[in-house]
Structure formats: C-alpha cells, structure tokens
Amino acid sequence: MELMQNTAKLIAKLYKKMKTKYNHVTVIDNKALFDAIAEYEEELITVATANGALAEQDADNEYTREISRVGILCADYESMYMTFKNLKFKSPLVVSIENELNKRELKQREAAEMLNVKESTFSQIIRGRRPISMQMAKRLYKVFNIDPKLILEFA
Numbered sequence: 001m002e003l004m005q006n007t008a009k010l011i012a013k014l015y016k017k018m019k020t021k022y023n024h025v026t027v028i029d030n031k032a033l034f035d036a037i038a039e040y041e042e043e044l045i046t047v048a049t050a051n052g053a054l055a056e057q058d059a060d061n062e063y064t065r066e067i068s069r070v071g072i073l074c075a076d077y078e079s080m081y082m083t084f085k086n087l088k089f090k091s092p093l094v095v096s097i098e099n100e101l102n103k104r105e106l107k108q109r110e111a112a113e114m115l116n117v118k119e120s121t122f123s124q125i126i127r128g129r130r131p132i133s134m135q136m137a138k139r140l141y142k143v144f145n146i147d148p149k150l151i152l153e154f155a
Contacts (some may be wrong), residue, residue: 008078008133012113018057020036021040022036022040023072025037025070025073026073027073027076028074028076028077029077029118031081034074034077034081037073037074040070041067041070041071041074044063044067044070045067047063048063048064048067051063061114065078066113086109090128091128092150092153092154093132093150093151093153093154093155094126094128094145094154095109095123095148096147096150097125097126097140097144098126100144100145100146101144104144108122108123108126111144114144115136115140115143116139117136131155132151132155136155137151137152137155
C-alpha cells in the first residue's frame with residue numbers, strides 16, 4: 001500500500017515537473033542542462049513504465065510525447081557537442097576462427113603452423129589488418145572446418 005502511495009506521489013510530482021520545469025527548453029546548449037534533462041528523461045521513463053503508459057508499443061500519451069521531445073533535445077546536443085569513438089567489432093569469420101582455436105585449445109602460433117603461415121601473418125588476419133587470400137580461405141576450411149559461407153561473406 002505504501003509503495004503504491006509513494007508511486008502515486010512520484011507520478012504527481014513528475015507530472016507537475018513535466019508541465020512546468022522543462023517545457024520551455026527548446027535547445028540544450030550546455031552540459032549541466034543536458035545532464036538535468038537526461039535525468040528527467042530517465043525519471044519520465046521510470047514513471048511512465050510504472051504507470052503503464054508504455055505498455056503498448058505505439059502508445060501516444062503525454063508521457064511518450066514528452067519522452068520523445070526531451071530525447072530529441074538530448075540527441076541534438078549529443079550530435080553537436082559530443083564525440084564518440086567508433087565501435088569496433090570482430091568479424092564473424094574472426095570470431096569463428098577464435099572459437100575453433102579455443103575449442104582445440106590452440107595458440108595463435110600453433111594455428112599459424114597448422115595453416116603454414118607466419119605467426120605475424122596469422123595475427124594480422126585475426127586482428128583484421130590483413131585480408132584473407134583465397135589460399136588462406138581454403139586452408140581455414142580444410143584445417144579448421146570454417147564454414148565456407150562465412151569465409152566468402154567476410155573474407
């Protein structure tokens with residue numbers, strides 16, 4: 001019962017804030033305001049979820065409209081003032097090779113010997129710094145039974 005009362009108070013408090021505190025903000029131009037709006041957005045999402053306002057995928061209500069509005073403000077600020085490092089991911093082919101090495105408990109040096117290449121060459125392939133030649137693709141298939149479709153798609 002107390003939890004429901006606290007939730008109701010939080011909803012009422014946030015609803016009041018939603019109607020007054022940030023409704024005048026049309027542009028975020030400093031980090032402090034960005035942090036405050038981002039925190040407000042998190043509160044909105046928490047309360048809207050507890051309130052059932054996000055239960056439907058395409059819900060259209062005061063909460064979803066406000067979450068959208070402040071989300072766009074935050075995204076605009078991020079694109080203008082923040083820089084992000086590019087995400088690096090491993091090719092599914094490299095992941096497949098690494099999984100095969102782990103499964104066989106092989107080190108890169110041992111795998112390079114089995115593939116008849118220098119350890120440095122194999123290391124460069126694993127790091128994505130050297131392309132896989134047709135010869136190497138054939139060896140990967142024969143020696144480690146790497147899926148030919150993976151080789152063709154990601155080599």
